Structures are given as C-alpha cells and as structure tokens.
C-alpha cells in the first residue's frame with residue numbers, strides 16, 4: 026500500500042505539480058477555473074474517483090468540462106454511482122485533496138482511505154468523458170494517470186456530453202437495467218421512445234417537425250448530428266454554431282438566456298422554432314420572434330411548466346394516484362411560480378442554485394420535475410411511480426384509454442434522461458409535448474408572461490464575502506448589504522432582486538425582476554453598484570445594461 030501511495034505522490038509531484046498557493050473549491054458543479062491552473066486538480070481527482078469507486082464498489086464518472094464558461098476555462102466534476110452529482114460530504118474531501126502541498130499528497134491520501142474505511146487494492150473503475158475544449162485531452166490524461174496511479178481501471182470515452190457520462194455510469198451500476206452504457210445504447214433508447222410517441226405523423230396542428238438548433242460550437246452539436254441518424258425523418262434539425270467557431274462565443278444557451286437575444290450568427294424568421302444548447306449539452310432554452318419581430322425566450326421555467334402541465338394531464342387521464350412537485354431556484358421568474366401554484370396546481374419547492382440541490386429535492390415526489398431558469402433540468406420518477414406506470418401500461422383490466430395513456434407515460438420515461446439535466450433528451454421531451462398539443466412556440470408561450478428581468482455580474486476581490494440564506498434569496502454577509510438591497514427593491518413595482526456568489530465563475534451574480542424592462546435593468550444596476558461598494562468591487566464599475 027505504501028509503495029502505491031509513494032509512487033502516486035511522486036508522479037503527481039513530477040508530472041502534475043501544484044504550482045500555486047491559490048485555493049480552489051469544489052463549487053456548484055465541481056472545480057472550474059483557467060485550464061492552465063487545473064492539471065494537478067485533475068490528477069488528484071483521478072485518484073479520488075478511484076478511491077470513491079473502491080468505497081462504493083461501483084463505477085464512478087469523471088467529466089472534464091467547464092460547460093457554459095469561456096473556452097480558456099475548464100473544470101472537472103465527479104459522478105456518483107447512481108449518476109448523481111458527488112455526495113456533498115465528499116466535496117470537502119475533494120477540495121482538501123486538490124489544495125494540499127505536493128509533499129502532503131501521500132499523507133492526505135492515507136487520511137482519506139482511513140477516515141472512509143477504504144481498502145486500497147480493491148477494484149476501482151472510473152469512466153472518463155471530456156468536452157471539446159482544446160485543453161480537455163491533456164486534462165483527461167491527467168485524470169487517467171491519477172486513477173491508474175492507485176491501480177484503478179479507466180474507460181476513456183473521449184468526447185461526450187456531460188449527461189451521456191451520467192447515463193453510462195447509471196447504466197453500468199444498474200447492471201444495464203437503465204440501458205446500455207455506451208453511445209449506441211443512449212441514442213437508441215431516446216430515439217426509439219421518441220419515434221414511438223410521435224406515431225404516424227411528424228406534424229400536428231401548428232406543430233411542424235423542423236427545428237433550428239444552436240450547438241454552442243460544442244459537443245452538443247456533434248452529438249445532435251449522430252442523434253439525427255437515429256431519429257430519421259421524425260425530426261429535422263438544422264444545426265448552427267456546429268463547431269466552426271469558438272465554444273460558447275456569441276452563442277449557446279447561457280448567451281441567449283442572459284443577454285435575451287438569439288445567437289449572433291442566426292437569422293430568425295417570425296415564428297421559426299429555435300433552441301440553444303450550452304457547451305456540454307446539459308442546458309436547453311427555446312426562442313422565437315413573435316409577429317412583431319420581438320425576441321421571445323422560452324427558458325427552463327417555461328420548459329418546466331410545459332412538461333409538468335403535460336405530465337399532470339397524463340397522470341390524471343391514466344387514473345394513477347401519483348403526486349407531482351416542481352423544483353426551482355431563486356432565478357425562477359415570479360410569473361412562472363405563480364402559474365405553477367395557481368394554474369397548474371402543482372407544489373413548488375425552491376432550493377439553492379445547482380442541479381445537485383434540485384435533483385435531491387425532486388426525489389421527494391412520485392414525479393419530480395426540476396429545472397433551473399437557465400435551462401438545466403429533468404424529470405425523475407420514483408421507483409413506486411415507475412412500477413405503477415409500468416403495471417398500468419399492461420393492465421388488461423383497465424379501460425383501454427387509461428392503458429394507452431400509461432403506455433405514453435412509460436415511453437416518456439425512456440425519452441427522459443433521469444440521471445441529470447440533458448439538453449438532447451429535454452429537447453426530445455419538449456418536441457414530444459409540443460407535438461402532442463399541436464402547438465407552435467407562441468401557443469406554448471401564451472401560458473403566462475414573464476416578468477421583465479435582468480442578470481448582471483459584479484467582479485469583487487473575494488466573492489465568498491457574500492454569504493446567503495433562504496435558498497440564496499437573502500444575503501447575510503457582508504453586514505448591511507441585505508438592508509440596502511431591500512430598500513432599493515422597495516422602490517420598484519413588482520421588484521425582486523438577490524445576489525449570490527457564482528460557483529462556476531469568479532463573480533457575484535445579480536438577478537432582478539420588475540414591472541418593466543427599464544425598471545428591471547435599473548434595479549439590477551442599483552443592486553450591482555451596492556455590491557461593488559460594500560463587497561470590495563474590482564475592475565470596471567457595473568454600468569446600466571443596454
């Protein structure tokens with residue numbers, strides 16, 4: 026054992042040394058920063074993934090991506106046995122291992138093994154995937170070296186979307202009950218359920234089966250091309266930003282959501298149905314131009330309400346007694362929450378940012394729908410719900426229309442990647458619901474009108490000086506900041522605003538909504554200025570959005 030750890034420390038120190046004293050934290054979605062600062066973190070996360078695999082006696086995933094961040098950034102996150110994000114208590118372990126001095130690597134590894142009762146030498150298997158960033162192959166090699174340094178085995182899947190890796194891990198750890206742990210298994214499962222749900226006719230009412238897709242110049246564009254082969258004529262997708270430009274640059278779901286405009290290179294016609302993926306294809310937003318040529322965004326809140334409304338209808342028609350809940354974050358538009366409560370009649374829960382929190386809360390329901398406003402989310406069915414739907418779908422004693430609806434629900438479960446938010450699977454889900462309702466995007470959009478809103482970023486010396494509570498809706502640090510925010514908000518009709526430190530970028534994020542766009546902009550700006558003043562702003566003073 027000592028030999029293995031000695032060698033591992035030596036390789037780490039020689040090939041992937043920690044070169045700076047800068048602290049790096051396991052954040053909203055793993056470690057994220059400039060790619061050149063990450064080699065030692067990757068190596069150490071390879072080691073940690075192998076330890077976690079030994080502890081759980083299951084496959085663990087490691088994804089190398091910085092998702093929506095700019096191309097020079099990169100990141101790494103670990104995927105736990107059921108395809109979920111790494112357990113919270115291990116985030117602290119990961120942060121510790123990533124930050125110890127080179128010469129403390131061995132003793133820290135020993136501590137981790139001892140404290141978690143892990144037997145070094147047990148089989149370890151780690152699945153590795155990476156996005157399309159130029160820095161990703163080298164960083165993936167660092168992870169692989171880390172796993173192998175403690176005698177773990179690796180399956181290197183090369184370029185994958187983040188949700189594909191989650192899917193593969195789940196498939197393998199369920200002995201393939203969830204599907205085949207490879208690309209073919211993934212595409213076949215999604216596409217065949219989608220085609221079965223679509224039936225004979227690809228069009229229905231106002232719904233036409235052609236879609237314009239912004240691939241963010243990332244892995245989503247590559248994978249959509251493959252998915253299209255499995256979809257055949259059931260859905261025609263024209264792909265923009267398919268890899269000819271820089272990743273996430275003037276395109277992608279984050280650009281479209283935050284700036285509330287179409288990707289730079291896309292010329293839209295009135296009514297044309299368009300969607301954007303993000304850099305690792307786990308987020309999805311839709312958009313179109315209305316009859317006045319005005320840009321209209323259908324974000325994660327709109328996707329959640331569309332999907333929850335449809336599922337509620339199917340559950341009712343199938344006669345099954347299943348409860349449903351919808352999980353959001355503070356970024357959810359106030360109008361969406363009101364619509365879910367008052368019109369859909371579905372229970373709403375609010376949790377901090379990060380799919381790990383949403384997923385966890387969604388487990389409390391028979392059917393848990395969770396989406397962040399940025400387009401990251403999915404639907405999960407409890408084992409009881411899965412069982413009941415499966416039984417009803419083949420229960421000959423039930424009326425035939427109830428059986429048919431249960432069959433639909435059963436197929437929908439296969440279109441949905443329940444392991445994590447998945448833009449490609451979510452896209453097929455949205456297309457299925459629109460097809461079933463025979464809706465254009467305008468008809469979908471008509472359910473409720475978003476309150477005008479604005480997001481801003483503020484650079485501060487240390488973003489951790491902002492501490493929040495109440496699912497990030499209120500600041501408790503620095504002292505006095507929340508009182509100031511409250512008095513600014515009070516000046517605006519329908520005003521709401523909050524600030525929180527990002528877990529993926531070195532900024533503080535500000536969200537504001539109000540009765541008009543001008544007021545939402547003003548509100549966001551005034552709160553941003555207050556943060557700049559009270560939380561040691563650095564660089565350019567935030568300016569009014571234009």
Ligand code: G16
Pocket residue numbers: 053054091092093094303307308378379380381397399401526527528529530534
């Ligand atoms: C990640 C997380 C999301 C989160 C987003 C922004 O998305 O998976 O849950 O909403 O970061 O987080 P923050 O505001 O803390 O920076 P992605 O798509 O970048 O992986």
